[in-house]
Amino acid sequence: MNLIQSPVAVIGAGTMGSGIATVAARGGYDTVVYDVSEQGLTRGLDTIRSFFEKSRDLGKLTAEEASAANARVRGTTDITDLATAGVVIEAVFEDLAVKKELMGQVESIVAADTLLHTNTSTLSVTAIASGLKHPDRLVGTHYCNPAPLLSLVEVADGRHTATSARETCIEFLRSVGKTTVVTKDRPGFIVNRFLIPWENSCIQALDSGLGTIESIDTAVTGALGHPMGPFRLLDIVGLDIHQQVATRLYEQLRDPRFFPPPMVERMVSAGDLGRKTGRGFYEYDNTRLFGS
Numbered sequence: 469m470n471l472i473q474s475p476v477a478v479i480g481a482g483t484m485g486s487g488i489a490t491v492a493a494r495g496g497y498d499t500v501v502y503d504v505s506e507q508g509l510t511r512g513l514d515t516i517r518s519f520f521e522k523s524r525d526l527g528k529l530t531a532e533e534a535s536a537a538n539a540r541v542r543g544t545t546d547i548t549d550l551a552t553a554g555v556v557i558e559a560v561f562e563d564l565a566v567k568k569e570l571m572g573q574v575e576s577i578v579a580a581d582t583l584l585h586t587n588t589s590t591l592s593v594t595a596i597a598s599g600l601k602h603p604d605r606l607v608g609t610h611y612c613n614p615a616p617l618l619s620l621v622e623v624a625d626g627r628h629t630a631t632s633a634r635e636t637c638i639e640f641l642r643s644v645g646k647t648t649v650v651t652k653d654r655p656g657f658i659v660n661r662f663l664i665p666w667e668n669s670c671i672q673a674l675d676s677g678l679g680t681i682e683s684i685d686t687a688v689t690g691a692l693g694h695p696m697g698p699f700r701l702l703d704i705v706g707l708d709i710h711q712q713v714a715t716r717l718y719e720q721l722r723d724p725r726f727f728p729p730p731m732v733e734r735m736v737s738a739g740d741l742g743r744k745t746g747r748g749f750y751e752y753d754n755t756r757l758f759g760s
């Protein structure tokens with residue numbers, strides 16, 4: 469049963485937005501994806517469609533389920549198409565001014581009871597909500613990347629978030645198969661507090677010659693049971709995003725373990741950002757954001 473009135477609206481068709489839209493459509497919600505960039509929207513929709521096709525080929529979805537999920541997704545570059553959404557899930561650049569302005573714009577378009585979810589890795593949920601007329605309806609969510617494959621979503625209230633908004637957010641996430649943990653509106657929530665220093669130490673291990681990209685990934689998957697090694701994961705996350713998140717957490721927490729190692733800067737300067745540019749630690753024959 470759908471808990472939220474369809475459509476679910478996702479803003480931003482990048483790595484997280486396309487992953488979250490995949491999750492919503494697979495979970496049975498009509499889903500509209502909005503992006504300011506026509507090119508970004510096209511790539512996001514291509515990633516979503518390829519993911520459903522791959523899920524069908526792997527037998528994770530039947531042909532009917534894959535085709536129905538596909539049919540539930542549509543894209544738009546017109547923000548007024550979000551007017552009828554039951555929930556708007558924002559997944560645009562990690563920039564407070566951009567998110568605040570966008571949420572204000574959304575609030576002027578949608579119904580008074582439409583719920584707002586914001587995805588952030590390092591920003592304050594309270595700060596994102598601060599320009600809203602109704603900050604009580606905004607909840608912070610932090611999906612793990614790739615969102616269609618990893619089940620956990622961290623949920624954080626802003627200072628003025630209504631308990632009912634958070635509870636509905638959690639019910640929605642459960643209805644699309646997610647596991648949730650409630651955390652505080654603090655830099656990095658729970659996961660990035662230990663993931664970022666760990667990824668940095670894997671990069672340092674590589675840079676110091678302790679192992680190769682492949683051997684470190686194999687060691688992690690084989691020994692720790694992770695579904696993918698750090699370099700496969702960083703290629704999906706994007707080296708630019710890792711650099712940005714790590715730097716911002718370092719600036720807020722002043723803990724040197726968060727500071728990105730020099731290899732990250734070298735890769736970002738070279739444009740080797742990961743899957744989205746076709747090359748990161750590994751090389752790819754397409755620039756889809758996740759899946760294959």
Ligand SMILES: NC(=O)c1ccc[n+]([C@@H]2O[C@H](COP(=O)([O-])OP(=O)(O)OC[C@H]3O[C@@H](n4cnc5c(N)ncnc54)[C@H](O)[C@@H]3O)[C@@H](O)[C@H]2O)c1
Nearest residue numbers: 480481482483484503504505508559560562588589613705
């Ligand atoms: N990449 C990750 O691993 C990850 C994980 C968890 C959370 N996050 C967070 O999720 C958010 C999105 O990250 P991402 O990696 O998907 O970014 P991304 O750069 O891959 O995609 C962002 C998309 O937003 C679009 N956009 C930018 N401004 C917009 C606007 N005003 N209106 C509509 N669309 C707009 C861009 O065109 C782009 O397609 C960020 O806040 C990030 O911190 C990222």
